[in-house]
Amino acid sequence: MRLTELTLAEARKRLRGREFSAAELTEAHLEAIAALNPRLNAYITVTEELAKSQAEAADQALARGDAGPLAGIPLAIKDLFCTEGVRTTAGSRILAPFVPPYESTVTAQLKRDGAVFLGKANLDEFAMGSSNMTSAFGPVENPWKRKGAEAAKLVPGGSSGGSAAAVAAQLALGATGTDTGGSIRQPAAFCGIAGIKPTYGRCSRWGIVAFASSLDQAGPFARTVEDCAILLRSMAGHDPKDSTSADRPVPDYEAACRRSIKGLKIGIPREYRAPGMPAEIEELWERGMAWLKDAGADAQEVSLPHTKYGLATYYIVAPAEASSNLARYDGVRFGMRVESDDLLELYERTRAQGFGPEVKRRILIGTYVLSAGYYEAYYLRAQKVRALILRDFTEAFSRVDVLLTPTAPSAAFEQGAKMDDPVQMYLNDIFTVPASMAGLPAISVPAGLDAQGLPLGLQLIGRPFDEETVFAVAAALERAAGFTHLPQIRAGV
């Protein structure tokens, strides 16, 4: 077996058993990246030297017997996490020259636990997108191919498209992502891997380039649910530098994956049916219910009546917060600058050339909905609808333990599709946005293939801070689905 094919849990065990070294494991991944990244474009920056020195340190720690829980595990880091001394672009031209002098809390914790950073993963610009097509560093190719149409390049989803593609193509054992409206779960589904957005507040946002601060949350990608559980334990935890991070103990998520789901109540929200959704997604959803019943859970229908308003609410709240957060990019303190003799013109030209079209659209929408005379009609109304969406979930969770839904209304689509009408692209996140608005933990589990051979995911949404139940049900779903398919493009093929 190739070292790049291992699960994270298996690699961890064999590293501890000294069957191979962290240096060998890292080298295998760097070779795979060298071979495939020119095509997939999953990494914006490859940190070869850093990876090698971290691997060496991990080997020393393993030899001494004081290795951290992730010692020697090679990861991809979404290029939205500030990494000390390593360029952090957020997928934007405006941050192309930015080298952070500090490390984000999440990546600092991964380093503390011994992880190896292979590089910075590609993403939609400022995490705004569902296809990775808005990156200033070029699109990412999904390693999966449509049957009989191998030449067509598909998107990996977004915004964490590079992270998902890297893990699926075996260019990393796991990756970090961030999820504001679906940016972990939708690419996980499109790339046939697992990805979880934990409860808002579970991971510190400190040092993550901000998009929409009341929604942004970090989470892991991996090829198994258990591997996600291992990574989340290292990423999560209270941070005094983020006052919205929750001061609660971080449970053993790995142990939660082995819990029985006997007697758990699974809610099936009847509103999670999108117009034009392929029948095979509906069928997979029904199969998912049957699998969980076979594992001893009870399924019942629930109603989340404000589901259909989730996306429109999101496209007021997220751009409003983004327009405020992105005001900092003015060409003065960091990032690129377009020179001018006039300060106002310097700002306007820098931002015009530094931001891509989708980011500009969202800044303008956000500026408009917050502007005098429109604040109440748009922003305040959206905050009220957000309260109704949260109330729907709170009521559903008084009767059930977890919700089962499809992750996305389609499988991966072709690069360049859905680009003419922004709203068509936004509809990708129809099933992932409501949990984001309510701050709830939600995971996507690869559950089957469509008729064209592309992966489809199922989503599980849990109560606030009850990632353990989410992991338990996700692991049961994963066992029942037995998803062992691999993408056509991957390391060593």
Next chain:
Amino acid sequence: MSLDSATVRRIARLARIHLEEAELPRLQAELNGILGWIEQLNELDVTHVEPLTGPTQMALKMREDLVTDGNIREQILANAPDRAGDYFAVPKVVE
């Protein structure tokens, strides 16, 4: 509500983003497409609903009002596009 081109220009000014005249028609159409789609929220009666500002209803933690870092001038200035001594440099704004 539909945005006219003057309003799009005004928003762009507020957002400090320069727009070329040629970009305007397309951008105006896109923004109106998004805002038209958002109008669906008007179907809902939200008269007695309290707005939700964020997903966590927990009280924010307080911390001691203490300086925890400092004396990192070079780190702060390291990414500056232009500097003059220990300051960020911008075009002259006061005649």
